[in-house]
Amino acid sequence: MVYSGASSCNKTKSAHGVAIYLDKQATNGWKDSGSVWEAVNERIIMIRLECKPIHVTIIAVYSPINSNGNKQAIEEVDAFYLKLQQTVDKVPRGDMLLIMGDFNARVGKQQNQTTKNVIGPHVVDKINENGQHLIDFCSHNDIIVANTFYQHKTVHQMTWKHPGNKRWHMLDYTLVNKKFRSSVEDVRVYRNAAGAIGTDHHLVKTKLRLHLRCRKKAEKPQCLRLDMNKIKNDNLQKKFQEQLLNKLEGIGAQKKTVNEKYDEFVDYVKNLGGTIFKQEQNTPRKAKEWLTDEILNLVNEKAAAFVEWQNHRQTRTERKYRVKYCLLRKLVNRKIHARRLEYWDEVSEEIEKAIKQHDSSTAYRVIRQLKGGRPNVDNMPIQSKQGDLLSNSNDVMLRWREYFCDLLNVHSVIDPHIVQQISVPIISTTEQMRQDKPPSLSEQLRQQSPYQHRYQRRQKKPHQVSLSLKVISLVLTCKCEIFR
Structure with a gap:
């Protein structure tokens, strides 16, 4: 807006x-x-x-x-x-x-x-x-x-x-x-x-008739998201463990190396977890959590009462319909105020309970939901040096460039006499030994080919995707010995 x-x-x-x-x-x-x-x-x-x-x-x-x-x-x-x-x-x-x-x-x-x-x-x-x-x-x-x-x-x-x-x-x-x-x-x-x-x-x-169309953005590969509510479901946990046990029995009987078994094991866990605990993409948008069916029904009644009042304007019964609408409006406002207070108490208790149980994931998830999305910095008013409001993105970009040029390129004067008066810090014996120590093998490789090392670190195999700790705990409870 x-x-x-x-x-x-x-x-x-x-x-x-x-x-x-x-x-x-x-x-x-x-x-x-x-x-x-x-x-x-x-x-x-x-x-x-x-x-x-x-x-x-x-x-x-x-x-x-x-x-x-x-x-x-x-x-x-x-x-x-x-x-x-x-x-x-x-x-x-x-x-x-x-x-x-x-x-x-x-x-x-x-x-x-x-x-x-x-x-x-x-x-x-x-x-x-x-x-x-x-x-x-x-x-x-x-x-x-x-x-x-x-x-x-x-x-x-x-x-x-x-x-x-x-x-x-x-x-x-x-x-x-x-x-x-x-x-x-x-x-x-x-x-x-x-x-x-x-x-x-x-x-x-x-x-x-004119339909708004914009440039299609390149589709980014979507990362796998798991539904935490499904992971906490006992029936789905049991189903996950049963299917995993059946699969692992076949993997253990195969004549493969440990690395091949590990790759197949991780891929299967990832696919199985994504199938059972996958977060639905086309779920309907949730309404405000403090809204109840009672409040929604009262809002609909208030809207209907308003239409009735408008239809009976300048009639003998106008006062009756106007009073009905005003009463419903006050009732809706009162119900909303009371429900909001009740909702905040419920959320506070949920956060407090999660912190006491050392469940920081749930606590921060609730806090992030209350906070909402990221702050909308795109529409922040940016002014020029003269105080004029900038409405074009190119002008805003140039203004930010001008601002940081003035901020970072500060003209300073250094007095050499003051620099000479600065005492040299005394290095402890432990620190001196650490600095004199020859570089390790990893440091030598990084120094010889830093770009290649950085590139190889970015190149991750498909199975090197972080799994949920909840899913890993379910895997560990299976007690399968396939890597012996």
């Missing part, structure tokens, strides 16, 4: 901040393009993805509210569209441009008759001042308002309800440059998402 917002001292609740969340495939496309992004201000953020055969530039926005004749609000809106225009001017002409977010603007049916190339026929609102700003901006840049070109029910078009007059309006839009109009397949509103997270804006989903 890349985001842009106001500083903590100037932050105002629900007034600033925009973000773009990318999945794994889109993240690869973003990195292939050089990780290009720009936090323009607290209301505009831009990101560029490398796709095939074109690039896609996404701009997320959060426009100021409608001015209604207020001079200060008019200046804020003008400044917002001026900055947005400057951002759009930087986008290469061949890119597919997507501008998405809360524009706080309403467009009407009249505009479909005058600007059919910008506004579609499926409009259900009346224009306001911000709406006129939006139409002028789209007309100037050959951009269409994609929401208005697809027919849906009214509840699947409106995104926000006015708290005063209780009327629904379309304020959130997806804008696409006209040359890629055919790439958009559908735009509609989904109401369930708002109930799950408790926001007053509904989710707008845009379906594109």
Whole structure:
């Protein structure tokens, strides 16, 4: 996720901040393009993805509210569209441009008759001042308002309800440059998402025909991973030992050298352990461990209650459904808080128990799970010497080079008189004998051909793969005498 917002001292609740969340495939496309992004201000953020055969530039926005004749609000809106225009001017002409977010603007049916190339026929609102700003901006840049070109029910078009007059309006839009109009397949509103997270804006989903593709990375050979839970299973342990005994009886009867028997033995143990204790690759992604079925059912009930409340707006029974939703929301928050505390107590007890039993592997495994993955250093903000934020990976690399050049190449002056005053350390007799001792055979070989020695050390045979200590302990319990 890349985001842009106001500083903590100037932050105002629900007034600033925009973000773009990318999945794994889109993240690869973003990195292939050089990780290009720009936090323009607290209301505009831009990101560029490398796709095939074109690039896609996404701009997320959060426009100021409608001015209604207020001079200060008019200046804020003008400044917002001026900055947005400057951002759009930087986008290469061949890119597919997507501008998405809360524009706080309403467009009407009249505009479909005058600007059919910008506004579609499926409009259900009346224009306001911000709406006129939006139409002028789209007309100037050959951009269409994609929401208005697809027919849906009214509840699947409106995104926000006015708290005063209780009327629904379309304020959130997806804008696409006209040359890629055919790439958009559908735009509609989904109401369930708002109930799950408790926001007053509904989710707008845009379906594109353009599929993001990135360069395929070279497949790295995967190392064998064993499932520790399977290794601790008594039935699987018994099965492993039985199959190993049957195999080793045949190996012991063969007329082979000790090295050949050893190679065959290690290969079989590795293959057998990988077959029985193999970690499943396509296991479904685990949800948060503190989430229980009870909490998930309550979340679904809360989302359903929110939809019922929205369906009964401006009716006599609206209060009943609103009270039901509020009660469920409080209950879900209370259950989640209590379950989190209980979960942390369980994890702490598990770590403490593992440490007392000298099972450091389990203790560190649980700690690593709580810690999560490696810190995401790719998206750390890097600034130039002048304090400007760098958004291009090449500029960031040059900045790091400049930083380490200044850090390591420090100009220093050495006074020879001070160097002469440094006393020579006295070496003990034991250390002197160790230094005078002739080099060993391994040291002589390393000195004669250091590169060859290093290369041979890297060249490992297939059977020289470290096995799990648990698997080795199971092998030792078989008590087979095949190497006699």
